[in-house]
Amino acid sequence: MTISKKGKDIRNPYIGALGIMFYFCRCKEMNRRTKKVLGMKTKFLGVFLMMWAMIGLEAGAQHTANAKKVLVAYFSWSGNTRNLAHQIQELTGGDLFEIETVKAYPEKYRSCTEYAKKEKEADARPALKSKVKDMDAYDVVYVGFPNWWGTAPMAIWSFLEGYDLTGKTVIPFCTHGGGGEQKCFSDFARHAGKADLKKGFICHGGTVGDARPKVERWLEEIGMK
Numbered sequence: 449m450t451i452s453k454k455g456k457d458i459r460n461p462y463i464g465a466l467g468i469m470f471y472f473c474r475c476k477e478m479n480r481r482t483k484k485v486l487g488m489k490t491k492f493l494g495v496f497l498m499m500w501a502m503i504g505l506e507a508g509a510q511h512t513a514n515a516k517k518v519l520v521a522y523f524s525w526s527g528n529t530r531n532l533a534h535q536i537q538e539l540t541g542g543d544l545f546e547i548e549t550v551k552a553y554p555e556k557y558r559s560c561t562e563y564a565k566k567e568k569e570a571d572a573r574p575a576l577k578s579k580v581k582d583m584d585a586y587d588v589v590y591v592g593f594p595n596w597w598g599t600a601p602m603a604i605w606s607f608l609e610g611y612d613l614t615g616k617t618v619i620p621f622c623t624h625g626g627g628g629e630q631k632c633f634s635d636f637a638r639h640a641g642k643a644d645l646k647k648g649f650i651c652h653g654g655t656v657g658d659a660r661p662k663v664e665r666w667l668e669e670i671g672m673k
């Protein structure tokens with residue numbers, strides 16, 4: 449692998465492609481003019497770019513082979529977590545999946561909080577509308593949810609318990625209404641089975657619109673960007 453001082457792979461398939469173009473343009477040119485006019489310098493440059501092309505194209509293929517498949521799954525009642533999920537999806541290039549319960553939650557806030565409280569007290573596992581088609585294909589699974597009564601909505605436990613997440617990287621993200629993290633991530637860890645858990649992201653539901661720079665920093669911090 450060709451590594452720069454900053455630790456990044458500096459082989460670039462685009463530079464490689466340019467090298468090929470340059471090499472062939474130069475050959476055409478040589479037929480029109482005399483070889484002496486072009487001289488040795490351009491010949492070396494052409495060969496150098498040609499070699500870079502081959503290394504660069506190989507690097508491109510290797511990068512594609514190593515790319516991790518990402519899923520961004522989320523539950524959202526009033527839209528804040530959905531907004532955050534879309535930002536994470538845009539930054540990671542993953543597939544989006546909305547976790548929805550068969551029985552919809554009440555539309556009014558107070559009714560919803562009462563309903564959710566009962567579900568929590570019963571340690572319920574609400575049935576979900578659909579399953580991720582090919583969970584086995586994903587290497588990294590982000591799971592987003594709002595803080596409900598100091599923890600995740602019970603639908604998140606239904607989701608996590610519906611799959612074998614062993615060996616996958618699982619990363620929670622959460623929005624709250626002022627209570628902060630509370631037991632959201634610690635309870636999440638207990639329900640995530642043998643997944644390889646990474647540090648979660650949390651923000652106030654009212655600030656998700658401005659969260660992008662923080663989301664980017666977090667993704668860099670956990671090595672996902």
Ligand SMILES: Cc1cc2nc3c(=O)[nH]c(=O)nc-3n(C[C@H](O)[C@H](O)[C@H](O)COP(=O)(O)O)c2cc1C
Nearest residue numbers: 524525526527528529594597598623625626627653
């Ligand atoms: C049923 C219910 C329970 C909630 N419980 C809490 C809580 O315990 N602590 C908190 O900070 N916010 C709580 N909230 C506020 C939500 O966590 C917050 O508004 C969140 O951003 C909503 O996300 P959503 O728009 O994706 O549904 C609750 C909201 C609802 C509807």
